[in-house]
Amino acid sequence: xxxxxxxxxxxxxxxxxxxxxxxxxxxxxxxxxxxxxxxxxxxxxxxxxxxxxxxxxxxxxxxxxxxxxxxxxxxxxxxxxxxxxxxxxxxxxxxxxxxxxxxxxxxxxxxxxxxxxxxxxxxxxxxxxxxxxxxxxxxxxxxxxxxxxxxxxxxxxxxxxxxxxxxxxxxxxxxxxxxxxxxxxxxxxxxxxxxxxxxxxxxxxxxxxxxxxxxxxxxxxxxxxxxxxxxxxxxxxxxxxxxxxxxxxxxxxxxxxxxxxxxxxxxxxxxxxxxxxxxxxxxxxxxxxxxxxxxxxxxxxxxxxxxxxxxxxxxxxxxxxxxxxxxxxxxxxxxxxxxxxxxxxx
Amino acid sequence: xxxxxxxxxxxxxxxxxxxxxxxxxxxxxxxxxxxxxxxxxxxxxxxxxxxxxxxxxxxxxxxxxxxxxxxxxxxxxxxxxxxxxxxxxxxxxxxxxxxxxxxxxxxxxxxxxxxxxxxxxxxxxxxxxxxxxxxxxxxxxxxxxxxxxxxxxxxxxxxxxxxxxxxxxxxxxxxxxxxxxxxxxxxxxxxxxxxxxxxxxxxxxxxxxxxxxxxxxxxxxxxxxxxxxxxxxxxxxxxxxxxxxxxxxxxxxxxxxxxxxxxxxxxxxxxxxx
Numbered sequence: 104x105x106x107x108x109x110x111x112x113x114x115x116x117x118x119x120x121x122x123x124x125x126x127x128x129x130x131x132x133x134x135x136x137x138x139x140x141x142x143x144x145x146x147x148x149x150x151x152x153x154x155x156x157x158x159x160x161x162x163x164x165x166x167x168x169x170x171x172x173x174x175x176x177x178x179x180x181x182x183x184x185x186x187x188x189x190x191x192x193x194x195x196x197x198x199x200x201x202x203x204x205x206x207x208x209x210x211x212x213x214x215x216x217x218x219x220x221x222x223x224x225x226x227x228x229x230x231x232x233x234x235x236x237x238x239x240x241x242x243x244x245x246x247x248x249x250x251x252x253x254x255x256x257x258x259x260x261x262x263x264x265x266x267x268x269x270x271x272x273x274x275x276x277x278x279x280x281x282x283x284x285x286x287x288x289x290x291x292x293x294x295x296x297x298x299x300x301x302x303x304x305x306x307x308x309x310x311x312x313x314x315x316x317x318x319x320x321x322x323x324x325x326x327x328x329x330x331x332x333x334x335x336x337x338x339x340x341x342x343x344x345x346x347x348x349x350x351x352x353x354x355x356x357x358x359x360x361x362x363x364x365x366x367x368x369x370x371x372x373x374x375x376x377x378x379x380x381x382x383x384x385x386x387x388x389x390x391x392x393x394x395x396x397x398x399x400x401x402x403x404x405x406x407x408x409x410x411x412x413x414x415x416x417x418x419x420x421x422x423x424x425x426x427x428x429x430x431x432x433x434x435x436x437x438x439x440x441x442x443x444x445x446x447x448x449x
Numbered sequence: 450x451x452x453x454x455x456x457x458x459x460x461x462x463x464x465x466x467x468x469x470x471x472x473x474x475x476x477x478x479x480x481x482x483x484x485x486x487x488x489x490x491x492x493x494x495x496x497x498x499x500x501x502x503x504x505x506x507x508x509x510x511x512x513x514x515x516x517x518x519x520x521x522x523x524x525x526x527x528x529x530x531x532x533x534x535x536x537x538x539x540x541x542x543x544x545x546x547x548x549x550x551x552x553x554x555x556x557x558x559x560x561x562x563x564x565x566x567x568x569x570x571x572x573x574x575x576x577x578x579x580x581x582x583x584x585x586x587x588x589x590x591x592x593x594x595x596x597x598x599x600x601x602x603x604x605x606x607x608x609x610x611x612x613x614x615x616x617x618x619x620x621x622x623x624x625x626x627x628x629x630x631x632x633x634x635x636x637x638x639x640x641x642x643x644x645x646x647x648x649x650x651x652x653x654x655x656x657x658x659x660x661x662x663x664x665x666x667x668x669x670x671x672x673x674x675x676x677x678x679x680x681x682x683x684x685x686x687x688x689x690x691x692x693x694x695x696x697x698x699x700x701x702x703x704x705x706x707x708x709x710x711x712x713x714x715x716x717x718x719x720x721x722x723x
Contacts, residue, residue, distance in 0.1 A: 156615050177621035189612035193634040202630070203620035250620070 105167035105180070105257035105290055106132050107153070112162035114148050114314075122148045124314045125162060130307075133288045135281070139301040140311035141337070147262060149311070150294045154183050154260050166258055177206070182251035183260040186267060188243045190235040190250075196222070197231040200249045221253040224283070241272045248280065252287065259284065259291040265300065277303060298338045302326065310334050327377070329439060332446035335375045341404060341415045347443065348374040355440065358410030361389055364435035371443040378404065378417035380437035383424065387432035391416070396424055466700075473497075473694040480689045492690055500694035505677055510666035513695055516673040519588075520652055521702065523669055526589040527651025528644050535598025535643070536636065540628055542599070543606040544614070554603065561596040565657060573660050583664045592657060598643050605639045606632065641710045649703045670699040 107130040114123040123145040130136045138146040151157040153164060155176035163170055171179050182203075190199050197218055204214045222228045225245045235243055244264060251259055264280070265273045281304050284291050295301055301308050302322045310317040310325065310333070318330035329335035335343035348355050350369050354362040357374065366372070383391075389409065397404040405416040405424055409431070416431065418424060440449045468485055475490040501513035541547065542554050565572070572591050581587025609632070617627045633640075658669045668676065677692040 154615075154619065156618065176615075176619045181619065183616070183619050185612045185616060187610060187612050189610065189616035191613065191616075191631060193631075193637075202617075202622070206621035206626060250616075 106130065107258060107290060107292070108163075108165045109149075109153075110163045110165075112149070112152060112164060113160050114145070114152060114157065115160045122314055123152070126316050127162075128309060128316070128319055130290055130292065133290055135284055135291045135293065135304060135306045137293045137295060137301040137305035137308050138311060139295055139298060139308055139337075140317075141296060143313075144311040145314040146294045146296075146311050150260055150262055150292060153258075153292060154181055155179050180257040181260055182254045182256040182258075183262065184244075184247045184251050184264045186263040188235070188247045188267075190243060190246055192235055195232050195234055196227060196238070196246050196249075199235065199246055200227075200253050203250060203254050217253050217255075218249075221249040224252065225249050240268050241276060244268065244276055245279075248283065252283070257290065259289050259293075261291065261293040261295075263295055264293075266295070266297070273300075280304070299340065302338070308338075310337060312337075327437070327439075328448070329375065330448050332373055332375070332441045335439065335441070339377065341378055341417070343375045343377050343439070344409075344414050345441075346374045346376070346409060346412050346414065348372050348440075350440075355438065361410070363433050364438040366440060366449075368449070372449065373441040373443050373446065375439040375441060376433055376437060378415045380434040381416045381431050382434070383416065383418060383422065383429055383431045385430060387430040389431050389433070390428060391431045392428050393424060393426045396426060466697075469693045469696060473690050473697065475690060477686045477689045481686055493694075496690040496694040499688070499691045500698060503691075504665075505673075508665045510664075511668045511673055511676070513670075513673075513698060515666055516668050516670045516695075517698065517702075519667060520670040520699070522585055523588055523654065523658065524648045524652040524702065526585065527592060527654070528647035530589060530593040531595040531598045531647045531651075532640055532643050534593055535595050536602050536633070536640075538599045539602035539606055540632065542603055544624075544627075554599075557596050557599050561600070565592065569656065569660065572657075576661055582661050583667050585667075587661045588658060588667070588669075589651075591661075592651070592654070595647070598647065601643060602636065602639060605636060609635060638713070641713045645707055645710050648706050652699075652703050670695065674699065 108127075109129065110127050111125040112123065112127070113121070113125040115121050126149075138149060140146045148157060152159050153166075155171070155174060159172055164172055166179060166181070191202065194202065200221055201214045201218045204217060209217075218231070219228070222231055225248055227242070227245055227249055230238060230242060230246075235246065238246065247264065261280070265276050268276060277300060293300075293304060302325075305322055307319065308322055308325045309319050312333050318325055318334045320328070320330075325334060325338055329338065329343065332345055335345060346357055348357045348363070348371075350356075350366045350372055353365060353367065355364045355366045355372065355374055356362050363374065383405075391405075391407055391409050391414070393405045393407040395406045397406065400420065402420055403418050403422070403424060405418060407414060407416075441447060442449055471486065471489065472480055473496045474493045475486065475488070476492050479486070479488075479490065501517075504510060504512045504515075538557065542550050547553065576582060576587045576591055579587075581590070613631065614627070617631055622630060653671060654669070655671050655675075659672050662668060662672070674692055674695050677695060678687050678689075
């Protein structure tokens with residue numbers, strides 16, 4: 104169990120490409136932190152630097168109380184779960200799980216005991232004699248988990264572990280991994296590009312873009328109070344609506360004169376509003392044109408135009424809607440304003 | 450007639466072998482008088498005994514058994530040596546950040562273009578000065594570095610997922626452990642393929658054994674057969690039956706090796722996840 108601290112960690116490749124700009128954060132003991140961002144945002148590089156698979160160009164990394172910048176991956180007391188499972192294809196499940204312990208010169212009897220425990224925890228007991236090629240995707244993922252769990256490390260690292268699974272299995276494994284982490288209380292860093300995984304699994308989310316931290320916060324903070332238009336559009340499916348607006352006389356107005364919410368200052372802003380923070384009904388104050396209704400069973404998504412700009416509305420299954428003009432109103436408390444130039448939240 | 454081409458091809462390959470077999474059953478006098486025939490004679494056991502257990506030289510040591518053993522030692526030593534050296538060279542080239550790795554690889558690779566014959570005189574001189582003539586070491590070691598094996602293992606290692614290497618690093622496997630525990634077992638099929646190729650290649654070596662072995666007890670089969678057809682001792686008729694029998698015996702081990710390893714090879718290729 105350990106706290107992890109990154110202090111001005113930076114990664115520059117020999118070709119001068121800066122994959123990670125200097126960034127700092129710390130992770131509390133037992134915390135589950137998710138690094139999320141689009142491809143090439145530096146999240147995997149960051150994780151690999153924590154793992155020791157990639158050199159740290161600048162800054163210091165500590166796990167527990169010790170600086171581990173120059174410590175070998177095997178000595179960092181970490182375990183890593185890889186995207187492609189990275190199981191040893193020629194070894195049985197038992198050997199795969201026990202291999203790390205064997206290399207640490209742990210007596211065979213103790214390895215066997217620990218492997219049995221891990222296998223029981225992950226429902227793998229009956230597969231111990233099988234080779235990875237004889238297992239399904241979900242089972243392989245569990246073996247990869249077993250290999251991490253059995254070591255009883257201070258830190259778990261997950262590198263997009265679910266992206267090779269189908270949607271249903273992914274959902275199930277998501278819950279299993281989260282439950283396992285809760286039970287073991289091991290500090291975890293989880294890298295994903297899937298914002299649903301980030302939202303559902305994280306204690307805290309770190310949103311990365313182009314090697315920089317866009318925002319650090321709990322899933323609720325990230326979702327409801329995004330720090331930038333990037334975060335607003337990256338997190339949530341469908342993403343937050345971003346509408347060009349003006350601040351005039353202490354109010355946010357769109358389309359010239361329709362006031363939406365109170366605000367300070369003056370000039371052009373970008374207004375963000377989540378699709379579910381919009382109501383529809385004949386008494387509402389703004390006109391809206393529905394182009395397409397997406398039926399999702401439990402709810403519906405209305406795609407259309409608000410003041411000439413793309414806009415999506417999320418409504419319950421009991422509210423009827425067909426393509427055409429309707430009236431909507433926006434919950435003023437849910438409005439987030441961003442600087443129109445920089446995209447940073449005001 | 451779907452299989453006409455296949456049948457013709459098989460005949461093309463089999464008929465010479467059958468002719469050799471026929472010769473081993475016929476007295477040498479008939480062979481030299483009548484040429485190839487369809488008659489199967491009764492000399493097969495005599496020729497077999499002569500080929501295997503009768504020495505033909507002066508020292509009485511180059512029996513078929515002795516030459517078979519020498520060829521075995523050469524073939525296996527050659528194949529194992531090439532695989533071990535090729536694997537280790539490829540391991541260094543692929544997994545270690547050596548400054549001149551690419552340059553070293555191309556240097557090794559270009560030697561593929563130079564056959565043994567090009568460097569045979571200097572090689573011979575070195576072997577001679579080191580006192581390696583008429584030793585198994587001299588027979589095997591100068592031929593053991595293999596660009597082919599290094600190349601194949603390098604290509605194979607590069608196809609092994611990077612994540613596997615990283616997982617092993619985190620699991621605490623050092624360079625030697627990784628090589629023995631992960632790389633060697635994963636390369637089984639490649640090793641089998643290389644063993645087939647290199648064993649046959651080593652077994653069929655003619656020029657180098659001819660140069661470095663002058664003692665009759667060091668003769669290999671391939672060079673011994675040649676010796677036999679030139680042997681004019683006792684009779685002026687070349688011993689066709691005996692020589693052809695020895696040729697058949699010389700074919701057998703490579704054929705058996707191919708058959709034995711092929712089943713492995715196919716099994717390895719059809720197993721999923723590789």
